[in-house]
Amino acid sequence: MTQSSGNDEGRYHGAMSTPSPVPEQPGEFERIRALESQYLLQNYARYPLLLERGRGCYVYDQSGRRYLDLLTGIGVNALGYAHPRLTKVIREQAGLLLHTSNLYYHSYQGPLAERLAKASGLERTFFCNSGAESMEGAMKMIRAHGRKINPEKYEIVALHNSFHGRTLGALSITGQEKYRKDFEPLLPGARFIPHNDIVALEQTVNERTAGIVLEWIQGEGGIHPISNEFGRKARELADRYDALLVFDEIQCGVGRAGTHFAYQLADPVVLPDIMVAAKPLACGIPLGVIVANEKAAQSIGAGMHGSTFGGGPLACRVAIEFMDILEGLLPHIQQMGGYFRMKLDELAKRYKFIKEVRSRGLMIGVELSIPGKQIVLDAIDAGLLLNCTHDTVLRMLPPYIITEKEIDRGIRILNKVFKAAAKQSAPVEPVEH
Numbered sequence: 033m034t035q036s037s038g039n040d041e042g043r044y045h046g047a048m049s050t051p052s053p054v055p056e057q058p059g060e061f062e063r064i065r066a067l068e069s070q071y072l073l074q075n076y077a078r079y080p081l082l083l084e085r086g087r088g089c090y091v092y093d094q095s096g097r098r099y100l101d102l103l104t105g106i107g108v109n110a111l112g113y114a115h116p117r118l119t120k121v122i123r124e125q126a127g128l129l130l131h132t133s134n135l136y137y138h139s140y141q142g143p144l145a146e147r148l149a150k151a152s153g154l155e156r157t158f159f160c161n162s163g164a165e166s167m168e169g170a171m172k173m174i175r176a177h178g179r180k181i182n183p184e185k186y187e188i189v190a191l192h193n194s195f196h197g198r199t200l201g202a203l204s205i206t207g208q209e210k211y212r213k214d215f216e217p218l219l220p221g222a223r224f225i226p227h228n229d230i231v232a233l234e235q236t237v238n239e240r241t242a243g244i245v246l247e248w249i250q251g252e253g254g255i256h257p258i259s260n261e262f263g264r265k266a267r268e269l270a271d272r273y274d275a276l277l278v279f280d281e282i283q284c285g286v287g288r289a290g291t292h293f294a295y296q297l298a299d300p301v302v303l304p305d306i307m308v309a310a311k312p313l314a315c316g317i318p319l320g321v322i323v324a325n326e327k328a329a330q331s332i333g334a335g336m337h338g339s340t341f342g343g344g345p346l347a348c349r350v351a352i353e354f355m356d357i358l359e360g361l362l363p364h365i366q367q368m369g370g371y372f373r374m375k376l377d378e379l380a381k382r383y384k385f386i387k388e389v390r391s392r393g394l395m396i397g398v399e400l401s402i403p404g405k406q407i408v409l410d411a412i413d414a415g416l417l418l419n420c421t422h423d424t425v426l427r428m429l430p431p432y433i434i435t436e437k438e439i440d441r442g443i444r445i446l447n448k449v450f451k452a453a454a455k456q457s458a459p460v461e462p463v464e465h
Protein backbone atom coordinates (compact mmCIF):
# COMPACT_ATOMS: atom_id res chain seq x y z
CA MET A 33 0.00 0.00 0.00
CA THR A 34 1.40 3.34 -0.97
CA GLN A 35 1.93 5.65 1.96
CA SER A 36 1.38 9.37 1.86
CA SER A 37 3.04 11.69 4.33
CA GLY A 38 1.44 14.43 6.38
CA ASN A 39 2.98 17.02 4.07
CA ASP A 40 1.42 15.47 1.02
CA GLU A 41 -1.93 15.44 2.73
CA GLY A 42 -1.77 19.14 3.46
CA ARG A 43 -0.81 19.86 -0.10
CA TYR A 44 -3.47 17.71 -1.64
CA HIS A 45 -6.22 18.89 0.53
CA GLY A 46 -5.36 22.30 -0.82
CA ALA A 47 -5.71 20.91 -4.32
CA MET A 48 -9.14 19.51 -3.55
CA SER A 49 -10.53 22.91 -2.65
CA THR A 50 -10.14 24.24 -6.21
CA PRO A 51 -13.39 25.74 -7.57
CA SER A 52 -15.84 23.16 -8.90
CA PRO A 53 -19.42 23.11 -10.19
CA VAL A 54 -20.76 21.22 -7.14
CA PRO A 55 -20.73 23.29 -3.94
CA GLU A 56 -18.28 21.90 -1.42
CA GLN A 57 -19.42 21.17 2.12
CA PRO A 58 -16.93 23.16 4.11
CA GLY A 59 -14.98 21.09 6.58
CA GLU A 60 -16.49 17.73 5.58
CA PHE A 61 -13.15 16.26 4.68
CA GLU A 62 -11.58 17.45 7.95
CA ARG A 63 -14.53 16.11 9.94
CA ILE A 64 -14.23 12.63 8.40
CA ARG A 65 -10.47 12.64 8.74
CA ALA A 66 -10.68 13.59 12.42
CA LEU A 67 -13.22 10.84 13.13
CA GLU A 68 -11.07 8.27 11.38
CA SER A 69 -7.95 9.36 13.14
CA GLN A 70 -9.74 9.03 16.50
CA TYR A 71 -11.72 5.84 15.92
CA LEU A 72 -10.00 3.69 13.27
CA LEU A 73 -7.03 1.42 13.63
CA GLN A 74 -4.25 3.45 12.12
CA ASN A 75 -3.16 0.82 9.60
CA TYR A 76 -3.96 2.77 6.42
CA ALA A 77 -2.21 5.90 5.18
CA ARG A 78 -4.89 7.17 2.85
CA TYR A 79 -4.55 9.63 0.03
CA PRO A 80 -6.38 12.80 1.02
CA LEU A 81 -9.41 12.22 -1.17
CA LEU A 82 -12.94 11.87 0.10
CA LEU A 83 -14.70 10.02 -2.70
CA GLU A 84 -18.39 10.44 -3.14
CA ARG A 85 -19.66 8.94 -6.38
CA GLY A 86 -18.57 7.61 -9.72
CA ARG A 87 -19.75 7.12 -13.28
CA GLY A 88 -18.04 5.11 -15.98
CA CYS A 89 -14.27 5.50 -15.72
CA TYR A 90 -14.50 8.59 -13.50
CA VAL A 91 -14.83 9.01 -9.76
CA TYR A 92 -15.72 12.29 -8.03
CA ASP A 93 -14.63 13.66 -4.69
CA GLN A 94 -16.89 15.53 -2.27
CA SER A 95 -16.03 18.83 -3.90
CA GLY A 96 -17.24 17.54 -7.27
CA ARG A 97 -13.74 17.25 -8.71
CA ARG A 98 -13.43 14.38 -11.16
CA TYR A 99 -10.63 11.83 -11.47
CA LEU A 100 -9.95 9.38 -14.27
CA ASP A 101 -9.62 6.17 -12.29
CA LEU A 102 -6.87 3.90 -13.63
CA LEU A 103 -6.65 1.94 -10.39
CA THR A 104 -10.33 0.96 -9.90
CA GLY A 105 -10.15 0.37 -6.16
CA ILE A 106 -7.08 -1.86 -6.72
CA GLY A 107 -8.54 -3.84 -9.57
CA VAL A 108 -12.08 -4.24 -8.27
CA ASN A 109 -14.30 -1.81 -10.20
CA ALA A 110 -13.80 -3.63 -13.47
CA LEU A 111 -16.90 -2.12 -15.06
CA GLY A 112 -16.15 1.32 -13.69
CA TYR A 113 -18.75 3.07 -11.58
CA ALA A 114 -22.55 2.83 -11.60
CA HIS A 115 -22.71 0.37 -14.49
CA PRO A 116 -26.41 0.31 -15.44
CA ARG A 117 -26.72 -3.47 -15.63
CA LEU A 118 -25.03 -3.99 -12.27
CA THR A 119 -27.00 -1.19 -10.64
CA LYS A 120 -30.21 -2.78 -11.89
CA VAL A 121 -29.53 -6.27 -10.51
CA ILE A 122 -28.21 -4.88 -7.21
CA ARG A 123 -31.41 -2.83 -6.75
CA GLU A 124 -33.60 -5.75 -7.66
CA GLN A 125 -31.80 -8.28 -5.49
CA ALA A 126 -31.68 -5.91 -2.50
CA GLY A 127 -35.47 -5.96 -2.49
CA LEU A 128 -35.62 -9.74 -2.64
CA LEU A 129 -32.92 -11.54 -0.67
CA LEU A 130 -29.54 -10.36 0.59
CA HIS A 131 -28.40 -13.24 2.73
CA THR A 132 -29.37 -16.84 3.29
CA SER A 133 -26.30 -18.41 4.96
CA ASN A 134 -25.05 -21.66 3.51
CA LEU A 135 -27.67 -23.66 5.38
CA TYR A 136 -30.05 -23.22 2.45
CA TYR A 137 -30.00 -23.06 -1.33
CA HIS A 138 -30.48 -19.90 -3.34
CA SER A 139 -30.68 -19.47 -7.10
CA TYR A 140 -27.25 -18.05 -7.87
CA GLN A 141 -24.40 -20.19 -6.46
CA GLY A 142 -24.99 -23.14 -8.78
CA PRO A 143 -25.21 -21.10 -12.02
CA LEU A 144 -22.18 -18.98 -11.05
CA ALA A 145 -20.15 -22.09 -10.20
CA GLU A 146 -21.10 -23.56 -13.59
CA ARG A 147 -19.85 -20.42 -15.34
CA LEU A 148 -16.62 -20.43 -13.36
CA ALA A 149 -16.06 -24.09 -14.21
CA LYS A 150 -16.58 -23.44 -17.93
CA ALA A 151 -14.39 -20.34 -17.92
CA SER A 152 -11.55 -21.85 -15.88
CA GLY A 153 -11.38 -25.46 -17.06
CA LEU A 154 -11.72 -26.56 -13.42
CA GLU A 155 -14.67 -28.20 -11.74
CA ARG A 156 -15.84 -27.20 -8.27
CA THR A 157 -16.20 -23.85 -6.52
CA PHE A 158 -16.19 -22.70 -2.92
CA PHE A 159 -17.50 -19.18 -2.29
CA CYS A 160 -16.09 -16.76 0.27
CA ASN A 161 -15.66 -13.01 0.73
CA SER A 162 -12.17 -11.83 -0.15
CA GLY A 163 -8.89 -12.71 -1.76
CA ALA A 164 -7.14 -13.62 1.46
CA GLU A 165 -10.04 -15.80 2.56
CA SER A 166 -9.92 -17.71 -0.71
CA MET A 167 -6.16 -18.16 -0.28
CA GLU A 168 -6.68 -19.45 3.28
CA GLY A 169 -9.15 -22.02 1.98
CA ALA A 170 -6.78 -23.10 -0.78
CA MET A 171 -4.03 -23.51 1.82
CA LYS A 172 -6.30 -25.69 3.93
CA MET A 173 -6.90 -27.81 0.84
CA ILE A 174 -3.14 -28.09 0.30
CA ARG A 175 -2.65 -29.10 3.93
CA ALA A 176 -5.49 -31.62 3.90
CA HIS A 177 -4.25 -33.08 0.61
CA GLY A 178 -0.70 -33.49 1.90
CA ARG A 179 -1.79 -34.88 5.24
CA LYS A 180 -3.79 -37.65 3.61
CA ILE A 181 -0.59 -38.82 1.95
CA ASN A 182 1.88 -38.23 4.77
CA PRO A 183 1.83 -35.97 7.89
CA GLU A 184 5.26 -34.66 6.88
CA LYS A 185 3.95 -33.49 3.52
CA TYR A 186 2.98 -29.90 4.33
CA GLU A 187 5.50 -27.67 2.60
CA ILE A 188 4.32 -24.98 0.21
CA VAL A 189 6.63 -23.58 -2.44
CA ALA A 190 6.00 -19.91 -3.22
CA LEU A 191 7.86 -17.05 -4.86
CA HIS A 192 9.94 -14.18 -3.57
CA ASN A 193 8.11 -10.91 -4.10
CA SER A 194 4.72 -12.62 -4.11
CA PHE A 195 1.61 -11.28 -2.41
CA HIS A 196 -1.20 -13.55 -1.28
CA GLY A 197 -3.04 -11.55 1.37
CA ARG A 198 -2.93 -10.30 4.97
CA THR A 199 -4.26 -13.24 6.97
CA LEU A 200 -1.74 -15.37 8.84
CA GLY A 201 -1.83 -18.27 6.37
CA ALA A 202 -1.63 -16.08 3.28
CA LEU A 203 1.17 -14.05 4.87
CA SER A 204 3.09 -17.25 5.52
CA ILE A 205 3.47 -17.77 1.79
CA THR A 206 3.86 -14.08 0.90
CA GLY A 207 7.49 -13.62 -0.10
CA GLN A 208 7.98 -10.11 1.20
CA GLU A 209 9.65 -9.47 4.53
CA LYS A 210 7.93 -6.12 5.10
CA TYR A 211 4.50 -7.74 5.37
CA ARG A 212 5.65 -10.71 7.43
CA LYS A 213 8.13 -9.44 9.96
CA ASP A 214 5.75 -8.13 12.65
CA PHE A 215 3.81 -11.38 12.82
CA GLU A 216 6.44 -14.07 12.90
CA PRO A 217 6.52 -16.94 13.59
CA LEU A 218 4.12 -17.69 10.75
CA LEU A 219 3.01 -21.10 9.48
CA PRO A 220 5.90 -23.53 9.11
CA GLY A 221 6.75 -25.11 5.77
CA ALA A 222 6.87 -22.13 3.39
CA ARG A 223 9.77 -22.38 0.92
CA PHE A 224 10.49 -19.32 -1.18
CA ILE A 225 12.30 -19.34 -4.51
CA PRO A 226 13.13 -16.58 -7.00
CA HIS A 227 10.63 -15.69 -9.69
CA ASN A 228 11.05 -17.72 -12.90
CA ASP A 229 14.03 -19.66 -11.50
CA ILE A 230 13.44 -23.13 -12.92
CA VAL A 231 16.55 -24.62 -11.31
CA ALA A 232 15.48 -23.39 -7.85
CA LEU A 233 12.00 -24.78 -8.49
CA GLU A 234 13.43 -28.20 -9.35
CA GLN A 235 15.70 -28.12 -6.30
CA THR A 236 12.95 -27.11 -3.89
CA VAL A 237 9.93 -29.21 -4.85
CA ASN A 238 10.14 -32.71 -3.37
CA GLU A 239 8.07 -35.38 -1.52
CA ARG A 240 7.42 -32.97 1.35
CA THR A 241 5.84 -30.45 -0.99
CA ALA A 242 2.05 -30.38 -0.62
CA GLY A 243 1.49 -27.33 -2.80
CA ILE A 244 3.04 -24.82 -5.19
CA VAL A 245 1.41 -21.38 -5.15
CA LEU A 246 2.01 -18.87 -7.96
CA GLU A 247 0.57 -15.64 -9.30
CA TRP A 248 0.68 -15.95 -13.10
CA ILE A 249 1.38 -12.22 -13.04
CA GLN A 250 2.66 -10.80 -9.76
CA GLY A 251 0.57 -7.71 -9.05
CA GLU A 252 1.61 -6.08 -5.82
CA GLY A 253 5.11 -7.35 -6.58
CA GLY A 254 5.30 -4.97 -9.57
CA ILE A 255 3.56 -6.62 -12.57
CA HIS A 256 5.94 -9.52 -13.22
CA PRO A 257 4.54 -12.38 -15.33
CA ILE A 258 5.94 -15.85 -14.86
CA SER A 259 7.29 -17.51 -17.98
CA ASN A 260 5.34 -20.27 -19.71
CA GLU A 261 8.33 -22.57 -19.11
CA PHE A 262 8.26 -21.87 -15.39
CA GLY A 263 4.51 -22.46 -15.26
CA ARG A 264 4.89 -25.72 -17.18
CA LYS A 265 7.72 -26.89 -14.93
CA ALA A 266 5.62 -26.13 -11.84
CA ARG A 267 2.82 -28.28 -13.33
CA GLU A 268 5.24 -31.10 -14.12
CA LEU A 269 6.78 -31.08 -10.62
CA ALA A 270 3.40 -30.85 -8.89
CA ASP A 271 2.35 -33.97 -10.82
CA ARG A 272 5.62 -35.76 -10.13
CA TYR A 273 5.42 -35.19 -6.36
CA ASP A 274 1.63 -35.27 -5.98
CA ALA A 275 1.45 -31.65 -4.84
CA LEU A 276 -1.42 -29.27 -5.63
CA LEU A 277 -0.63 -26.47 -8.05
CA VAL A 278 -2.46 -23.29 -7.03
CA PHE A 279 -2.70 -20.14 -9.12
CA ASP A 280 -3.52 -16.93 -7.29
CA GLU A 281 -5.62 -15.04 -9.85
CA ILE A 282 -6.93 -12.54 -7.33
CA GLN A 283 -5.35 -9.57 -9.08
CA CYS A 284 -4.46 -10.88 -12.54
CA GLY A 285 -7.61 -12.95 -13.14
CA VAL A 286 -11.23 -12.59 -14.21
CA GLY A 287 -10.58 -10.68 -17.43
CA ARG A 288 -7.77 -8.40 -16.27
CA ALA A 289 -5.18 -9.92 -18.60
CA GLY A 290 -7.56 -10.13 -21.57
CA THR A 291 -8.43 -13.79 -20.99
CA HIS A 292 -10.82 -15.19 -18.39
CA PHE A 293 -7.81 -16.09 -16.26
CA ALA A 294 -4.20 -15.06 -16.69
CA TYR A 295 -2.90 -18.65 -16.83
CA GLN A 296 -4.85 -18.98 -20.08
CA LEU A 297 -2.32 -16.68 -21.72
CA ALA A 298 0.07 -19.62 -22.06
CA ASP A 299 -0.16 -21.79 -25.14
CA PRO A 300 -0.78 -24.60 -24.38
CA VAL A 301 -2.65 -23.56 -21.24
CA VAL A 302 -1.12 -24.74 -17.97
CA LEU A 303 -4.04 -25.78 -15.80
CA PRO A 304 -3.68 -25.55 -12.03
CA ASP A 305 -5.38 -27.88 -9.56
CA ILE A 306 -6.83 -24.88 -7.75
CA MET A 307 -7.40 -21.29 -8.80
CA VAL A 308 -8.37 -18.51 -6.41
CA ALA A 309 -9.98 -15.26 -7.56
CA ALA A 310 -11.74 -12.31 -6.00
CA LYS A 311 -11.29 -8.58 -6.68
CA PRO A 312 -13.36 -7.84 -9.85
CA LEU A 313 -15.62 -10.87 -9.60
CA ALA A 314 -18.62 -9.03 -8.17
CA CYS A 315 -17.34 -5.56 -9.09
CA GLY A 316 -17.28 -4.21 -5.54
CA ILE A 317 -19.61 -6.58 -3.68
CA PRO A 318 -17.16 -8.73 -1.68
CA LEU A 319 -16.78 -12.17 -3.26
CA GLY A 320 -13.89 -14.60 -3.35
CA VAL A 321 -13.74 -18.06 -4.93
CA ILE A 322 -11.70 -21.20 -4.79
CA VAL A 323 -12.15 -23.19 -8.00
CA ALA A 324 -10.68 -26.68 -7.93
CA ASN A 325 -10.42 -29.75 -10.11
CA GLU A 326 -12.00 -33.00 -8.87
CA LYS A 327 -8.75 -34.25 -7.39
CA ALA A 328 -8.11 -31.12 -5.29
CA ALA A 329 -11.79 -30.87 -4.38
CA GLN A 330 -11.54 -34.32 -2.77
CA SER A 331 -9.31 -32.84 -0.06
CA ILE A 332 -12.27 -31.05 1.54
CA GLY A 333 -15.07 -33.15 2.96
CA ALA A 334 -18.31 -32.23 4.74
CA GLY A 335 -17.77 -29.88 7.67
CA MET A 336 -14.10 -29.18 6.94
CA HIS A 337 -14.55 -25.62 5.70
CA GLY A 338 -17.25 -22.95 5.51
CA SER A 339 -18.25 -19.30 5.58
CA THR A 340 -21.34 -17.53 6.91
CA PHE A 341 -21.41 -14.76 4.32
CA GLY A 342 -19.65 -16.60 1.48
CA GLY A 343 -21.56 -16.78 -1.79
CA GLY A 344 -24.60 -14.76 -0.78
CA PRO A 345 -27.34 -14.16 -3.35
CA LEU A 346 -26.43 -10.52 -3.96
CA ALA A 347 -22.73 -11.16 -4.64
CA CYS A 348 -23.39 -14.24 -6.77
CA ARG A 349 -26.10 -12.61 -8.84
CA VAL A 350 -23.89 -9.59 -9.53
CA ALA A 351 -21.01 -11.90 -10.46
CA ILE A 352 -23.20 -13.77 -12.96
CA GLU A 353 -24.18 -10.45 -14.54
CA PHE A 354 -20.52 -9.45 -14.64
CA MET A 355 -19.42 -12.76 -16.19
CA ASP A 356 -22.09 -12.25 -18.89
CA ILE A 357 -20.78 -8.79 -19.68
CA LEU A 358 -17.18 -9.97 -19.54
CA GLU A 359 -17.73 -12.46 -22.39
CA GLY A 360 -18.27 -9.56 -24.78
CA LEU A 361 -15.52 -7.45 -23.24
CA LEU A 362 -12.50 -9.76 -23.53
CA PRO A 363 -11.54 -8.64 -27.08
CA HIS A 364 -11.97 -5.01 -25.96
CA ILE A 365 -9.65 -5.58 -22.98
CA GLN A 366 -7.01 -7.02 -25.32
CA GLN A 367 -7.41 -4.13 -27.75
CA MET A 368 -7.32 -1.42 -25.11
CA GLY A 369 -4.41 -3.19 -23.40
CA GLY A 370 -2.49 -3.05 -26.68
CA TYR A 371 -3.37 0.58 -27.26
CA PHE A 372 -2.42 1.63 -23.72
CA ARG A 373 0.84 -0.27 -24.04
CA MET A 374 1.70 1.43 -27.32
CA LYS A 375 1.06 4.86 -25.79
CA LEU A 376 3.15 4.05 -22.71
CA ASP A 377 5.98 2.75 -24.89
CA GLU A 378 5.93 6.11 -26.63
CA LEU A 379 6.23 7.87 -23.27
CA ALA A 380 9.06 5.51 -22.35
CA LYS A 381 11.00 6.72 -25.40
CA ARG A 382 10.56 10.29 -24.26
CA TYR A 383 11.53 9.94 -20.57
CA LYS A 384 14.79 8.28 -19.62
CA PHE A 385 13.58 7.57 -16.10
CA ILE A 386 11.05 5.06 -17.49
CA LYS A 387 13.05 1.84 -17.26
CA GLU A 388 10.45 -0.60 -18.50
CA VAL A 389 6.76 -0.96 -19.30
CA ARG A 390 5.29 -4.36 -18.38
CA SER A 391 1.73 -5.27 -19.18
CA ARG A 392 -0.70 -8.04 -19.97
CA GLY A 393 -4.08 -6.80 -21.09
CA LEU A 394 -5.16 -4.08 -18.68
CA MET A 395 -2.68 -5.00 -15.94
CA ILE A 396 0.08 -2.47 -16.34
CA GLY A 397 3.32 -1.60 -14.56
CA VAL A 398 5.69 1.22 -15.45
CA GLU A 399 9.04 0.75 -13.77
CA LEU A 400 10.90 3.99 -13.05
CA SER A 401 14.45 4.74 -12.04
CA ILE A 402 13.11 7.43 -9.70
CA PRO A 403 10.63 7.11 -6.79
CA GLY A 404 7.04 6.93 -7.96
CA LYS A 405 5.36 8.40 -4.90
CA GLN A 406 5.47 12.04 -5.97
CA ILE A 407 4.35 11.10 -9.46
CA VAL A 408 1.27 9.42 -8.01
CA LEU A 409 0.52 12.50 -5.90
CA ASP A 410 1.04 14.85 -8.84
CA ALA A 411 -1.22 12.65 -10.96
CA ILE A 412 -3.96 12.87 -8.32
CA ASP A 413 -3.49 16.62 -8.33
CA ALA A 414 -3.96 16.56 -12.10
CA GLY A 415 -7.09 14.37 -11.89
CA LEU A 416 -5.73 10.85 -12.42
CA LEU A 417 -5.71 7.88 -10.02
CA LEU A 418 -3.00 5.24 -10.13
CA ASN A 419 -0.62 3.95 -7.49
CA CYS A 420 2.94 2.89 -6.93
CA THR A 421 4.21 -0.42 -5.70
CA HIS A 422 7.74 -1.32 -4.62
CA ASP A 423 8.61 2.40 -4.54
CA THR A 424 9.33 2.64 -8.27
CA VAL A 425 6.63 0.76 -10.17
CA LEU A 426 3.57 2.76 -11.24
CA ARG A 427 0.66 0.36 -11.30
CA MET A 428 -2.47 0.76 -13.39
CA LEU A 429 -5.48 -1.56 -13.32
CA PRO A 430 -7.92 0.39 -15.51
CA PRO A 431 -11.59 -0.47 -15.86
CA TYR A 432 -12.36 -2.96 -18.63
CA ILE A 433 -14.73 -0.44 -20.21
CA ILE A 434 -11.99 2.11 -20.81
CA THR A 435 -11.87 3.60 -24.32
CA GLU A 436 -9.07 5.07 -26.46
CA LYS A 437 -10.35 8.53 -25.60
CA GLU A 438 -9.88 7.94 -21.88
CA ILE A 439 -6.51 6.28 -22.40
CA ASP A 440 -5.42 9.34 -24.40
CA ARG A 441 -6.53 11.55 -21.54
CA GLY A 442 -4.61 9.43 -19.03
CA ILE A 443 -1.51 9.56 -21.22
CA ARG A 444 -1.77 13.35 -21.53
CA ILE A 445 -1.91 13.70 -17.75
CA LEU A 446 0.96 11.27 -17.26
CA ASN A 447 3.01 13.15 -19.85
CA LYS A 448 2.45 16.39 -17.97
CA VAL A 449 3.39 14.79 -14.65
CA PHE A 450 6.46 13.10 -16.15
CA LYS A 451 7.56 16.38 -17.71
CA ALA A 452 7.50 18.02 -14.27
CA ALA A 453 9.38 15.05 -12.78
CA ALA A 454 12.02 15.27 -15.53
CA LYS A 455 12.58 18.93 -14.75
CA GLN A 456 12.99 18.20 -11.06
CA SER A 457 15.40 15.29 -11.38
CA ALA A 458 18.43 16.87 -13.05
CA PRO A 459 20.14 13.85 -14.62
CA VAL A 460 16.98 12.53 -16.24
CA GLU A 461 16.12 15.06 -18.94
CA PRO A 462 13.43 14.06 -21.45
CA VAL A 463 14.86 12.78 -24.70
CA GLU A 464 14.29 15.34 -27.46
CA HIS A 465 12.49 14.17 -30.59
Ligand SMILES: Cc1ncc(COP(=O)(O)O)c(C=O)c1O
Pocket residue numbers: 106162163164165167195196197198247251252280281282283284310311
Ligand atom coordinates in the same frame (compact mmCIF):
# COMPACT_ATOMS: atom_id res chain seq x y z
C1 LIG B 1 -2.44 -11.61 -5.84
C2 LIG B 1 -3.23 -11.27 -4.61
N1 LIG B 1 -3.54 -12.23 -3.73
C3 LIG B 1 -4.25 -11.97 -2.63
C4 LIG B 1 -4.68 -10.69 -2.34
C5 LIG B 1 -5.49 -10.42 -1.10
O1 LIG B 1 -6.80 -10.10 -1.45
P1 LIG B 1 -7.75 -9.35 -0.42
O2 LIG B 1 -7.18 -8.00 -0.17
O3 LIG B 1 -9.10 -9.33 -1.09
O4 LIG B 1 -7.77 -10.17 0.82
C6 LIG B 1 -4.37 -9.66 -3.20
C7 LIG B 1 -4.76 -8.29 -2.90
O5 LIG B 1 -4.25 -7.32 -3.43
C8 LIG B 1 -3.61 -9.95 -4.37
O6 LIG B 1 -3.28 -8.99 -5.25
